[in-house]
Amino acid sequence: MTARDPHRFVAELDDATIDRLINRLESRGKDAVFTRLFDAYVARMRLSPSAQILEIGCGTGVVVRTLARREGFSGRVTGIDQSPAFIETARRLAAEEGLDQHVEFRVGDAHALEEEDGRYDAVIIHTVVSHVTDPLSVLREAARLVRIGGMVAVFDGDYESLTYAYPDHAVGRAMDRALVETAFNNPLVMRGMAQLLSDAGLELEETLADVVAEIGTGSYFVSMAETYAPMISSSGLLPAEKVDAWLAEQHRALDWGTFFAACNYYAFLARRPVSAG
Numbered sequence: 001m002t003a004r005d006p007h008r009f010v011a012e013l014d015d016a017t018i019d020r021l022i023n024r025l026e027s028r029g030k031d032a033v034f035t036r037l038f039d040a041y042v043a044r045m046r047l048s049p050s051a052q053i054l055e056i057g058c059g060t061g062v063v064v065r066t067l068a069r070r071e072g073f074s075g076r077v078t079g080i081d082q083s084p085a086f087i088e089t090a091r092r093l094a095a096e097e098g099l100d101q102h103v104e105f106r107v108g109d110a111h112a113l114e115e116e117d118g119r120y121d122a123v124i125i126h127t128v129v130s131h132v133t134d135p136l137s138v139l140r141e142a143a144r145l146v147r148i149g150g151m152v153a154v155f156d157g158d159y160e161s162l163t164y165a166y167p168d169h170a171v172g173r174a175m176d177r178a179l180v181e182t183a184f185n186n187p188l189v190m191r192g193m194a195q196l197l198s199d200a201g202l203e204l205e206e207t208l209a210d211v212v213a214e215i216g217t218g219s220y221f222v223s224m225a226e227t228y229a230p231m232i233s234s235s236g237l238l239p240a241e242k243v244d245a246w247l248a249e250q251h252r253a254l255d256w257g258t259f260f261a262a263c264n265y266y267a268f269l270a271r272r273p274v275s276a277g
């Protein structure tokens, strides 16, 4: 059996797995690591209060809601995702927060969106390119939908650098590898992002790089392990006993204050050039 990135094949997942992913997206959105990384690159985008913003691959709408609830925001944030279940959750959560006036959600495929050219001031693609079938097509769609001079922001992890401490190093490496294979269709995509953006007709303006590490305590990487480790055994990549022992060790390390996990993350900010018309 082989592992299949669940975010790439959301339509094929059972209800329990969809619920697990919804909970993961929502809890991740409240995590201090997520907030710090997101705030850092969004600040650099210098979005105007009346901006028309598109998020491609919006999941349950964490990013859309964060942008829409900003003090003085009078624009509109549109979120598009392939998953009807995620979009339904996104609509409900935004309505519960009273954000309806400033948000809208649609089901759609990031590779071929039914949106008008140049309609948005900014396009955000947050932890999506590592999951899609063809990153370049998605970036071409972003380049088409942003107005001339508008900004496209792409944020994701360099998941080949994802690692957790484990006393048996050989098993630890195998688990790191299995996690990456299970969760990400394109774990190396951010290494080629400068070329992909150029191929999509966008001009790179700025990059931000972060080593995210949780040492002693953990939440972001703990939730990641809890979400994806069970999928390693169910896909047959590693035996269930090995995966269970590894997960138990992560929880033990957390209790004892010896937890260690890390991964590199990057944000790329690019513009649709004026000359390209």
Ligand SMILES: C[S@@+](CC[C@H](N)C(=O)[O-])C[C@H]1O[C@@H](n2cnc3c(N)ncnc32)[C@H](O)[C@@H]1O
Residues within 6 Å of the ligand: 007, 008, 010, 025, 029, 056, 057, 058, 059, 060, 061, 062, 063, 080, 081, 082, 083, 086, 108, 109, 110, 111, 125, 126, 127, 128, 131, 132, 133
């Ligand atoms: C890790 S989630 C990120 C969600 C959201 N951006 C966030 O940060 O909370 C990846 C998202 O990409 C979406 N996705 C993957 N492939 C897609 C495609 N071809 N078209 C639209 N959405 C897609 C998944 O459904 C999922 O919601």
